[in-house]
Amino acid sequence: VPSIHDQPIVFKFPDVFPDELPGIPPVREVDFNIELIPGAEPIPKAPYRMAPIELKELKDQLQELLERGFIRPSVSP
Template structure:
């Protein structure tokens, strides 16, 4: 049987949440306000993906 981990771990059981209760309220007051500008990334159909490591780390 698969156990549901969401029932075992509660937000109040996480130490960092207990240390900063003003940052993690029990309930959110409302949805975020509507913004005048919406951002999006236009994709080019058929374009190849960039498959390259961003940095080489020194040994």
């Protein structure tokens, strides 16, 4: 299974990339918001196809992020 550490840029500069995620980024002083257009809907698009090994890696990474509190479950229409 390919790892982030297999990426050339990560391999070349290992001291820049942490082995573990250190935590949620700090609150920024700049307020940011995305203006939504009333009535706008997402463009329907089929999900990308993934090889079974890639799908397993994606699920493992999502589970880790969920356990660490970086992401939360979402239900979309």
